[in-house]
Amino acid sequence: MSDFDGYQFSSHFFEVGGLRYHYIDERAGNGLSSGGGNDVSGDDDGGVLLMVHGNPTWSYMWRRLILAFRGKYRCVAVDHIGCGLSDKPVESVYEYTLSRRVDDLVRFIEDRDLRKITLVGHDWGGVIGMGAAVKLFDRFDRFVLMNTAAFRSIDCPLRIRFCRLPFLGRFLVQGLNIFSIATMWMAVSSRRHLPFDVRSAFLAPYNSWSNRVAIYKFVQDIPLSPHHCSYEILSEIEDFLPQFREKRMCFIWGMLDWCFSPEFLKRFLQYFPDANVYRLENAHHLLLEDAPDEVIAAMNDFFVKELGDKKGIGDIG
Numbered sequence: 001m002s003d004f005d006g007y008q009f010s011s012h013f014f015e016v017g018g019l020r021y022h023y024i025d026e027r028a029g030n031g032l033s034s035g036g037g038n039d040v041s042g043d044d045d046g047g048v049l050l051m052v053h054g055n056p057t058w059s060y061m062w063r064r065l066i067l068a069f070r071g072k073y074r075c076v077a078v079d080h081i082g083c084g085l086s087d088k089p090v091e092s093v094y095e096y097t098l099s100r101r102v103d104d105l106v107r108f109i110e111d112r113d114l115r116k117i118t119l120v121g122h123d124w125g126g127v128i129g130m131g132a133a134v135k136l137f138d139r140f141d142r143f144v145l146m147n148t149a150a151f152r153s154i155d156c157p158l159r160i161r162f163c164r165l166p167f168l169g170r171f172l173v174q175g176l177n178i179f180s181i182a183t184m185w186m187a188v189s190s191r192r193h194l195p196f197d198v199r200s201a202f203l204a205p206y207n208s209w210s211n212r213v214a215i216y217k218f219v220q221d222i223p224l225s226p227h228h229c230s231y232e233i234l235s236e237i238e239d240f241l242p243q244f245r246e247k248r249m250c251f252i253w254g255m256l257d258w259c260f261s262p263e264f265l266k267r268f269l270q271y272f273p274d275a276n277v278y279r280l281e282n283a284h285h286l287l288l289e290d291a292p293d294e295v296i297a298a299m300n301d302f303f304v305k306e307l308g309d310k311k312g313i314g315d316i317g
Helices: 059-069 098-112 124-135 158-163 168-175 178-186 196-203 210-220 231-246 262-271 292-307
Strands: 011-016 019-027 048-052 074-078 117-123 140-148 248-254 276-280
Touching (some): 011 098, 019 059, 019 098, 048 059, 059 074, 059 117, 059 292, 074 098, 098 124, 098 231, 117 124, 124 140, 124 231, 140 292, 168 178, 178 210, 262 276, 276 292
Parallel strands (some): 117 140, 140 248
Antiparallel strands (some): 011 019, 019 074
């Protein structure tokens, strides 16, 4: 995996429940990869950018942000269990639920003793990261959320509902890899097509039925009714959102997204009317592929304008 263009980072692994949880940890200052131990945790002046991905992506999606910001911040990007370079256990070994995802991230943050955290969350990474912040409130300073949700909603596109159908959904998502392949085409704007090597990198960890279990379970774990097993924890996260008004909030939104549409941004702004908002009019769901420079510029503007960080960013690479 390290051979992919722009993803020449050292890999680290954290053990959670006997499983290997992969993460990237680029230390602030010289863009050097830390050894993964507690000796460098929490002592970088700029704090930690904790990057949490969604479905069906993995830490590869953060490659440009890591290169851009590692000169100032400690950049940490995780792979959920079943995703990227993390272990991919069968369902009888690992419970693929929102609650378990949040617990994994909490354990990781506590073990690495991460503090002064800026959550950078996209898709499922937003709600998983916010769930961890509910439990570790004082460790989080600010939030940069991109095309995600952290509240209850029944707004689920028909094409995703189709992937949730019994039997057929598993065959399409886990068998034929339809969800991942379609994302490479449907989650970027029509003005931009992902290069072959980028598509290959995104799809590489999900090259077999057994390696696609997390993608299928993420689709199944969308809590659209009170009867769903993940509805309760999502409700708890939503109920806690007003507490985050004392934190610094930033929303960077691909306005062409048909999944996490601009309506989701409007919902967030009902909770955080004073947030910094950057609307990328020509970007789709995979906004870091559609408009990477605009995302980096928006984050840098947020850090400089709102936080008085005059050093700016490092080399974008």
